Amino acid sequence: MRAIVQRxxxxxxxxxGAVIxxxxxxxxxxxxxxxGDTEAESKKLAAKIAKLRIFADEAGKMNRSVLDVHGAALVVSQFTLSADTRSGNRPGFSSAAAPDTGRRLYEHFAAQLQAQGVPVGTGRFAAEMQVxxxxxxxVTIPLDTDTWAKS
Structure with a gap:
């Protein structure tokens, strides 16, 4: 799974026009x-993000997680993160999971993040959204479970 995490x-x-x-x-x-993604990648990504130390501590160093600062997360599905731009000028999205799988894993990810103790708001899967x-x-951090050692 791929994610872009922004503080x-x-x-x-x-x-x-309605805030959801x-x-x-x-x-x-x-x-x-x-x-090829499964619930295992979704769970691993949620656990990583919940503990990702990207908030400042008392010394101003990025040393605290969203859990440490009692923050929340807004989770939005974004199939365009699968964009393949290696050839031509029009991105290809064929490496994204099929819509039914994508929806299931998106919802699983949000639920796993919530289970970690992070309050979660969500977008609407496959909707035209304004964010x-x-x-x-x-602070913007890209994450991709494909680049992590398989364990």
Missing amino acids: VTQAQVSVG GEVGPGLMILVCAMQ SLINDGP
Whole structure:
């Protein structure tokens, strides 16, 4: 699975002009299930993000997690994270998981993050969404479970 994690002071997602998810200080997470991904990758990604130390401690060093700072996470599905731009000018998205699998893993990821103790707001899978956020820092971290050692 792939994710873009952004440290935010606030974030919200709307569908058709109505806000369907929002958070104050915490994380904005764009997430994409890739072909071959399973609940194991989803669970591992959620655990990693919950413990990712990207918030400042008393000394100003990035040494605290979203759990440590009692932050929340807004999780939005983003199949375009699967973009293949190696040839031509039009990205290909064929490496993204099929929609039914993508939805299942997106929902599983959000539930696993919540199970870690992080309050979670979500977007709507496969909807045309408008996302707004205030990136804090800015801090933006890309994560890809394919690049992690298989264990």
